[in-house]
Amino acid sequence: xxxxxxxxxxxxxxxxxxxxxxxxxxxxxxxxxxxxxxxxxxxxxxxxxxxxxxxxxxxxxxxxxxxxxxxxxxxxxxxxxxxxxxxxxxxxxxxxxxxxxxxxxxxxxxxxxxxxxxxxxxxxxxxxxxxxxxxxxxxxxxxxxxxxxxxxxxxxxxxxxxxxxxxxxxxxxxxxxxxxxxxxxxxxxxxxxxxxxxxxxxxxxxxxxxxxxxxxxxxxxxxxxxxxxxxxxxxxxxxxxxxxxxxxxxxxxxxxxxxxxxxxxxxxxxxxxxxxxxxxxxxxxxxxxxxxxxxxxxxxxxxxxxxxxxxx
Numbered sequence: 001x002x003x004x005x006x007x008x009x010x011x012x013x014x015x016x017x018x019x020x021x022x023x024x025x026x027x028x029x030x031x032x033x034x035x036x037x038x039x040x041x042x043x044x045x046x047x048x049x050x051x052x053x054x055x056x057x058x059x060x061x062x063x064x065x066x067x068x069x070x071x072x073x074x075x076x077x078x079x080x081x082x083x084x085x086x087x088x089x090x091x092x093x094x095x096x097x098x099x100x101x102x103x104x105x106x107x108x109x110x111x112x113x114x115x116x117x118x119x120x121x122x123x124x125x126x127x128x129x130x131x132x133x134x135x136x137x138x139x140x141x142x143x144x145x146x147x148x149x150x151x152x153x154x155x156x157x158x159x160x161x162x163x164x165x166x167x168x169x170x171x172x173x174x175x176x177x178x179x180x181x182x183x184x185x186x187x188x189x190x191x192x193x194x195x196x197x198x199x200x201x202x203x204x205x206x207x208x209x210x211x212x213x214x215x216x217x218x219x220x221x222x223x224x225x226x227x228x229x230x231x232x233x234x235x236x237x238x239x240x241x242x243x244x245x246x247x248x249x250x251x252x253x254x255x256x257x258x259x260x261x262x263x264x265x266x267x268x269x270x271x272x273x274x275x276x277x278x279x280x281x282x283x284x285x286x287x288x289x290x291x292x293x294x295x296x297x298x299x300x301x302x303x304x305x306x307x308x309x310x311x312x
Contacts, residue, residue: 030075031177031201034099035308036082036092037066038278039287040237041116043088046282053282065287066306067116068210068279070233071096072199077175079106083197083208085136089120107135107164109180111210113145113191121152124160133162137172139182140165142192168195177201178312183220185212188253198229201312205229210279211237213253215263223267226274231310234260236277236303239284239292257286261299272300276310 037043044065045054056062067086074080080096080103082089096105111117124131138146143163146152155161166172171181179200187194196209207229215222226232237254238244244252255263257277264272277296280287286296286303293303 029311031203031312032073032075033199033206033310033312034071034073034095035278035304035306035310036069036071036095037084037086037088038280038304038306039065039067039116040279040281040284041067041086041114042282043067043086043116044280044282044287049282051283053285053288056288062288065280066091070208071099072178073100073103074175074177075100076177078103079175080104081106081174082108084109084111084117084210085120085124086116087119089123092120105134106174107137108161109137109197110139110142111196112187112189112194113142114188114211117210118142118146118152121146121155121161125151125155126158126160129160131160133159135164136161137164137166137180139168139193139195141189145191166195168193171200183209185209186217187211187213199312204231204312206231206233206310206312208233209235211235212255215255215260222263223271226264226267226271230274231312232275233278233304234275235279236260236286237279237281237284239286243281243283257284257292257296261296261301264301269300273302276302276304276308278304 045057057064066088069082069084069086069092072081072083080100085108086092123129124134143165146163147156156163166182168182168184171179173179181198182195183198185194185196194211196207199206205228207225212218212235235254236257239257241249241256264275277286285292296303
């Protein structure tokens, strides 16, 4: 099929364009991440969607995309952590186990209480996996929300999950190779605060911010934060302001990709190549092979794809 051929070519180009991205499972670095999903909370296609992007899926021309998540792997200790508990957690846990069958599942890091980022916890419960004390790392409001609201409180009461408290800007060390620091970001915090994460290995630092209202309402400079890391996975929910006709985009604020590109326009190529866009709404042309996706690549940025692996 023509579309599949173009997509495969784009994938090959994307992998070979940066030495930090790899596809050879026999040359694993000590620490790395594997992207398990790239879509906004509701995945792709989205329920009730009749738009062109979704029609391609229903017509059998493209594959589904899972909600944004990644696995953090330490090959030395043979441990893996999942970032975000998405509605697609069944598929994502299977992919983790297939990629590194010898690894122990060591826990889950949550960013906030929107459906694509925590609702997959239900699969750990009494009616499903019946998990035994899986560590779930959460900020104070997120932790309280899970403890005091059903059905999530049942996971705690039955010992399916073990809540591990986080503090903003306080680093926790997972292994001698990996540490994680939560960073507060402004977002629609109806039930919990929202964080991104900085992940550090002995060799590299990575920034993960899948959701933020706008870069200019943060009390930090995103340009400065990019300068402090080697890889930055950044919110690209919507491509531009015209993406959802009939919807008030101010009610669902995110940095439009066009805004981010404008903000980063004067950065040197060495900084642009750190940036990988992720967390695409089902209407965002970056979620599929498209002229917009190729344009972003031509500007020096990367666009996340499922299966993408990044060395740390």
